[in-house]
Amino acid sequence: MREVAVPPLTTIADSGGLADIVFTNAVEAPGATAFRRKIDGTWREVTTTQFRAEVVEVAKGLVAKGIGPGDRVGILSANCYEWTLFDFAIWAAGAVSVPIYVTSSAEQIEWIMSDSGAVAVVAENGALEAKVEDVRGKLPALEHVWRIDTDAVSGLVSAGQGTSDDVVTERRTAVTPDDLATIIYTSGTTGRPKGVVLTHRNLLSAVGNAVEYLGPMFKSEGASTLLFLPLAHVFGRMVEVGAVMARATLGHWADVKTLTDNLAVFRPTFILSVPYVLEKVYNGARQKAHAGGKAKIFDAAAATAIAFSEAGDRAGLGLKLKHAVFDRLVYSKLRAALGGQVAHAISGGAALGTRLTHFFRGVGITVFEGYGLTESTAASVVNAPGLFKPGTVGKPLPGTAVRIAPDGEIQLRGDGVFTRYWQNEPATKEAIDGEGWFSTGDLGELDTDGFLRITGRKKEILVTSGGKNVAPSVIEDRIAAHPLVGQALVVGDGQKYVAALITIDADYFTYWKTTVGKAPSATIAELAEDPDLLAEVQRAVDDGNQAVSTAESVRKFRILATEFNPENGYLTPSLKLKRSVIMKDFSEEVSSLY
Structure with missing residues (x-):
């Protein structure tokens, strides 16, 4: 069994939590630009001192509204300055934040709010507030719904006017590293999402070591980033906390379609x-x-x-x-x-x-x-x-x-690795052994220098009728690298050979038609059997086949007119294929390959 361990670059104090970072920054670098937020079309600076003041005011409002230590508060919003403000204010009040993707269905929102026992939720706008209201009758613990685009911040600030700053100080300093900081529900490619319990220690360790390890990125002079991947995902959350910890200027953006224009103005030094x-x-x-x-x-x-x-x-x-x-x-x-x-x-x-x-x-x-x-x-x-x-x-x-x-x-294994799923002991026991090793479900190899190479996903391994084990992600990634391909899903479990369902990238498809003399109005469905399109996709498949053995190579493929995306439920919010859903909905197309 090959093992590599690297000693930490940071140490975690015996007391305190994530909210302390905000207060330390305001004391040690009071004039530093912590954020740039877009207001009325203009990117405006927020200093560390201003951010601390806002965190305190919102935290006082949360306390005044009855949010107690350890209470769960949902955040149902796309990326925005207020997302991070509420995150740190919730921590300053000693409470626990529960992020929810804006693409979540009402049923998913109900499950996350119900399972976590959230007593409040912050919704970005009316449409998301309406989703919560649709299921509110099934959420007996839910007492408050605050809406960001109306008065969530100002209303809580007003509510907290009669609460002393000392109350927030008491709440914040009572937090210990092993207290619960957030419950993040895995988007999951199958089944109901599980609540991953992350403590202040988990985040302080993982993010603190990442900041030091990637010092030239996080800590260079003038370091800044425009965060456009969802804060509801742990990847975005790591960079949020990392930027605040490293005192790199953080901006938020949610609309990928207008991202390029805002990158040009914001001019980040690194991106996620x-x-x-x-x-x-x-x-x-x-x-x-x-x-x-x-x-x-x-x-x-x-x-x-x-x-x-x-x-x-x-x-x-x-x-x-x-x-x-x-x-x-x-x-x-x-x-x-x-x-x-x-x-x-x-x-x-x-x-x-x-x-x-x-x-x-x-x-x-x-x-x-x-x-x-x-x-x-x-x-x-x-x-x-x-x-x-x-x-x-x-x-x-x-x-x-x-x-x-x-x-x-x-x-x-390590301080950054979680210790349990929320209210799900069987899943915890299945995932973590008695020595604290977490089994990821992913397959990989460690080379002689200690570098890790991912080779597949354990549960996704296909076994052909000839007994050949096939890791689909290897060839899927290679096929999908072709500009004309949107997504590729490899099939063949129990079959004589491996095949694939392939979607077409709509943007590149528009350009491709001009290069081969196709009618501008022609759709993917109309050209799914077109020899030129089939030949181009075959080139992508041939390139993918170079990464695997002959027994693992894709012999046939089917072009789908449907795009895979989070909105139609075929991708998770983190853009992973939902294999079981795709296989069910496209069972006839899969059968036609054999």
């Missing part, structure tokens, strides 16, 4: 992303270049960026000169699309791929690919400055131990 977004950046730039008659220039620039990154310190003079030319012609424009100052990105949730990792590093943006789960407080393994190996998810985060079980399953 998922492979899907980075693939979109690359494919969009490539598409624009090809449409503008600059295909050869872009393709040569991309090849040069990859070669430059692969060469590292061994890059010769000729490669350096080519790189410098393309930096002026191409790379600088790509960086400008992300605001012009982005030097680093953290990527997780799925495999980015070695090629794109090298491409972005060659462009001047180092992507630190990592791995973690809600149960490990986000990243438990991550690439870092000086400890960087494309194609892997890095080494264990300081304070974390990783081992590979005899069956290949990745197991984790």
